[in-house]
Amino acid sequence: MGERRTVIELRRPGNPARQHAQDAIARLSWTRRTAARVIPCVIPRVIQYTALFVLATLIAACATRPPANALDRPVTHALPASADTPLSEALAPLEKTHPGASGFVLLPRGAEALQMRVALARAATKTLDMQYYIADEDVTGKLMLAAALYAADRGVHVRLLVDDLNFKDIDNTMAALNTHPNIEVRVFNPFGSAQQGMFERTENVFTKIDHFTRRMHNKAMIADNQIAVVGGRNLSDEYFGMSQTLVFRDLDVFAAGPVTHDISASFDTFWNSSDSYPLSALNKQRFETADLDATRDALRAHWRDNADAYNAKPLDKTPLADGIAQRQLDLTWAKAEFRGDSPSKITAPSDAYRSPPMHALVETLQTAQREVLILSPYFVPHDGGVKLLGELTKRGARVAVLTNSMASTDAISVQAGYSPYRVPLLENGVELYEYKPVHETNEGHESDEAPESLTGSESRTALHAKVYVIDRSTLVIGSMNLDPRSAKLNTELALFIHSPPLANQVAQLFDQAATLTASYRLRLATPAERAQLQGLAGSTSRIVWTSEEPSPNGPYLKTWTLDPEAGLYRNALTGLFLLLPVDSEL
Numbered sequence: 001m002g003e004r005r006t007v008i009e010l011r012r013p014g015n016p017a018r019q020h021a022q023d024a025i026a027r028l029s030w031t032r033r034t035a036a037r038v039i040p041c042v043i044p045r046v047i048q049y050t051a052l053f054v055l056a057t058l059i060a061a062c063a064t065r066p067p068a069n070a071l072d073r074p075v076t077h078a079l080p081a082s083a084d085t086p087l088s089e090a091l092a093p094l095e096k097t098h099p100g101a102s103g104f105v106l107l108p109r110g111a112e113a114l115q116m117r118v119a120l121a122r123a124a125t126k127t128l129d130m131q132y133y134i135a136d137e138d139v140t141g142k143l144m145l146a147a148a149l150y151a152a153d154r155g156v157h158v159r160l161l162v163d164d165l166n167f168k169d170i171d172n173t174m175a176a177l178n179t180h181p182n183i184e185v186r187v188f189n190p191f192g193s194a195q196q197g198m199f200e201r202t203e204n205v206f207t208k209i210d211h212f213t214r215r216m217h218n219k220a221m222i223a224d225n226q227i228a229v230v231g232g233r234n235l236s237d238e239y240f241g242m243s244q245t246l247v248f249r250d251l252d253v254f255a256a257g258p259v260t261h262d263i264s265a266s267f268d269t270f271w272n273s274s275d276s277y278p279l280s281a282l283n284k285q286r287f288e289t290a291d292l293d294a295t296r297d298a299l300r301a302h303w304r305d306n307a308d309a310y311n312a313k314p315l316d317k318t319p320l321a322d323g324i325a326q327r328q329l330d331l332t333w334a335k336a337e338f339r340g341d342s343p344s345k346i347t348a349p350s351d352a353y354r355s356p357p358m359h360a361l362v363e364t365l366q367t368a369q370r371e372v373l374i375l376s377p378y379f380v381p382h383d384g385g386v387k388l389l390g391e392l393t394k395r396g397a398r399v400a401v402l403t404n405s406m407a408s409t410d411a412i413s414v415q416a417g418y419s420p421y422r423v424p425l426l427e428n429g430v431e432l433y434e435y436k437p438v439h440e441t442n443e444g445h446e447s448d449e450a451p452e453s454l455t456g457s458e459s460r461t462a463l464h465a466k467v468y469v470i471d472r473s474t475l476v477i478g479s480m481n482l483d484p485r486s487a488k489l490n491t492e493l494a495l496f497i498h499s500p501p502l503a504n505q506v507a508q509l510f511d512q513a514a515t516l517t518a519s520y521r522l523r524l525a526t527p528a529e530r531a532q533l534q535g536l537a538g539s540t541s542r543i544v545w546t547s548e549e550p551s552p553n554g555p556y557l558k559t560w561t562l563d564p565e566a567g568l569y570r571n572a573l574t575g576l577f578l579l580l581p582v583d584s585e586l
Contacts, residue, residue: 067274067275068274068277068281069272069273069274071277071278071281072278073277073278073281075272076157076184076268076271076272078127078129078222078264078265079126079127079224079225079264080225081226081258083224085125085126085226086123086125086319086321086322087123087124087223087227087321088224088226090322090324091103091226091227091256091257091324093325094324094331094333095257097333098333100335101258101333101334101335101336102255102256102257102259102260102334102336103255103257103331103332103333104253104254104255104256104332104333104334104336104497104499104502105253105254105329105330105331105332106253106254106505107229107252108509109241110233110241110242110247110250111311113229113239113252114140114311114312115312115313116254116314117229118312118313118314119314120223120227120229120320121144121147121148121150121151121223122147122150122151122314122319123223123224123319123320123321124151124156124223125154125155126156126157127156127157127158127159127222127225128151128156128157128158128159128221128222128223128224129158129159129161129220129221129264129267129271130144130148130158130159130160130161130220130221131161131162131218131219131221131270131271132161132163132234132235133163133165133217133234133479134162134234135160135174135234136237137172137173137174139237139242139302140235140239140240140242140310140312141235141236141237142173142299142302143302143303143306143312144235145173145174145299146299146300146302146303148160148177148183149183149296149299152177152183153182153296155182157182157184158183159186159267159271160174160184160186161185161186161188161216161267161270161276162185162187162188163187163216163217164187164188164189164191165189165191165215173295173299174279175285176287176291176292176294176295177295178279178280179292180292185278186271186276186278186279187276187277187279187282188275188277188343189215189216189275189346190277190282213489214345214489214490214491215346215489215490215491216270216346216490216491217479217480217486217490218270218341218479218493219231219232219234219493220266220493222260222267225260225264226256226260227254227256227260227320228254228255228256228259228263229252229253229255230252230253230255230477230478230493231251231253231465231466231477231478232248232250232251232465232466232467232478232479233250233252233464239464240310245460246461247462248462249435249461249462249464249465249513250464250465251465251477251506252477253495253497253502255336255495256324256331257333259337259495262337262338263340266338269342269343270491273343273347274343274347275343275346332501334498334499335497336497336498336499337495337496338493338494338496339356339357339493339494339496340491340492340494341356341357341490341491341492341493342356342491343491345489345491346491355488355492357478357480357493358480358486358492360496361468361480361482361494362388364496365388365389365468365470366388366392367470368392368397369395369397369471370396370471371397371398371399371470371471371472372389372399372400372468372469372471373400373402373468373506373507374399374400374401374402374467374468374482375402375403375463375466375467375510375513376401376402376403376466376468376481376483377403377404377409377435377462377464377465377466377481378414378418378481378483378485379403379414379418379481379482380417380421380482380483380484380485381421381425381482382421382484386421386425389401389425389428389430390425390429390430393428393429394428394429399429399430399431400430400432400510401425401430401431401432401433402433402435402463402513402514402519403418403432403434403463404434404435404462404463405434405435405437405519405520405564405565406419406434406563406564406566406574407436407437407566407567408434408437408460408462408463409462412570412574415574416574419563419574422522422543423524423543426522426523426524432521432522433514433521433522434520434522434545435461435462435463435513435518435519436461436518436519436547436564436565437460437462438460463513466478466479466480467506468482469503469506469507470503472500472503473498473499473500473503474496474497474503475495475497475499475502475503475506476494476495476496478492478493478494478495479493479494480494516547516548517548517555520547520560520564521545522545522546523544523546524543525541525543525544525561529544529561533561541561541562543561544559544561545559545560545563545564546558547564
């Protein structure tokens with residue numbers, strides 16, 4: 001679920017997690033009887049994985065797959081920016097009025113983010129490019145596939161590029177759509193798609209570990225090389241507020257104009273990469289015309305049954321190009337730059353590689369004079385990040401970070417990687433907020449007049465937006481977390497938008513999500529509190545969490561001295577991960 005994060009490599013010695021790990025284990029000493037039930041459940045699983053690793057290593061085949069560009073695979077490129085399309089005609093007068101700038105609209109709500117993607121598919125007349133880390137064939141995933149198929153039936157060339165890690169539906173809808181003359185599906189960095197059976201896939205996990213752990217984390221959808229939607233959302237129910245079990249609070253941005261050409265160029269480098277394999281080379285099923293027709297009928301029925309219920313239909317019936325031409329879309333025009341990783345970060349990894357989006361983010365953060373706001377669901381700053389943010393606070397800038405709490409996160413391993421740095425961050429004057437797991441309203445049923453928000457769901461909620469606001473004048477938004485995985489392992493993309501209005505909109509979303517009703521505020525325990533805590537099962541906790549909780553007599557402030565509402569299971573797993581050598585994979 002979520003980022004479905006992978007945990008493999010060795011942790012370097014001397015990490016500040018050692019003391020924190022001891023404290024995490026102390027949590028398990030609440031009762032020896034409880035701990036005795038938890039630990040034996042973990043050890044057999046470790047033994048099983050170790051045995052599987054040894055067995056897979058012994059039988060691993062020596063052969064490696066050929067590079068994708070050695071296959072019968074056409075090299076294709078985005079539509080030229082100068083091509084005549086309804087979208088380019090609609091944008092041309094606006095671009096003349098705002099030379100060198102691009103137009104943007106923030107998409108904080110899941111329903112409008114889904115509607116905008118559908119509108120984009122409908123607006124495409126020549127090309128539709130989609131690049132995603134996760135593309136599930138669930139309800140919203142199939143709604144998007146239906147929209148893409150409708151575009152292809154109108155003659156639009158559709159290119160869909162999906163990372164292999166979470167690509168489990170190759171035998172179903174996408175495989176049938178791949179036989180459409182106007183649809184191409186490619187799989188990036190396949191470590192198991194070409195194999196038959198779970199054992200072969202698992203074998204690849206262990207025998208090709210370095211390649212397996214590096215993933216294409218990019219998320220972008222582009223119509224006619226004129227308009228793109230980028231941000232944190234994958235194609236799956238939980239990213240659009242439609243899941244009954246987990247809802248990710250996320251943020252995308254609609255981008256129109258010159259910056260879109262750079263997004264398209266990045267897509268092309270991945271699409272034509274030696275690690276981008278045609279689905280037909282991985283899936284050997286034979287599909288007849290009748291199979292594609294059956295898939296078309298099934299997607300049409302799926303659309304009829306679910307489009308209204310899942311708020312997939314754009315509320316404005318005006319075609320997107322007409323809406324732009326008639327100034328109905330409230331675009332904010334600003335100068336912006338796109339930064340994206342190269343596929344070589346995965347295909348030819350090197351210690352000398354410097355990630356363009358991460359490097360640009362660090363440089364931008366260093367320019368802050370007054371304030372830095374960070375929304376990163378998977379936040380593992382390491383010593384370098386603590387130093388960077390601490391230097392900003394020392395020169396008088398406010399630095400505030402909103403990330404997931406242990407109770408809300410879908411990646412407990414990442415929480416273990418983040419938790420040792422909480423005390424150093426607080427000591428350096430950084431404000432820390434951790435997102436709470438449950439809110440009272442359900443986004444899927446919000447009215448059209450409901451305010452933009454990062455809160456609201458009856459399902460368990462987790463933060464997933466990856467956004468950075470510098471001095472309320474520059475906004476950085478994309479797929480990139482502030483963690484080692486984004487810096488060293490995954491490919492990422494980001495837009496750097498120089499716009500006080502947009503930066504202030506996101507700052508308001510941050511302020512709303514960081515209230516004590518939506519998040520926990522962290523602070524260092526006082527000496528008296530620390531003395532009291534040391535008598536509780538030997539705890540050495542130095543952090544106090546505060547939030548506003550409801551009661552029959554009205555809201556009241558509540559404090560915790562251990563991760564709030566996380567429960568024994570999550571605390572136990574966090575303690576286990578703190579002892580494992582996994583720091584560089586988080």
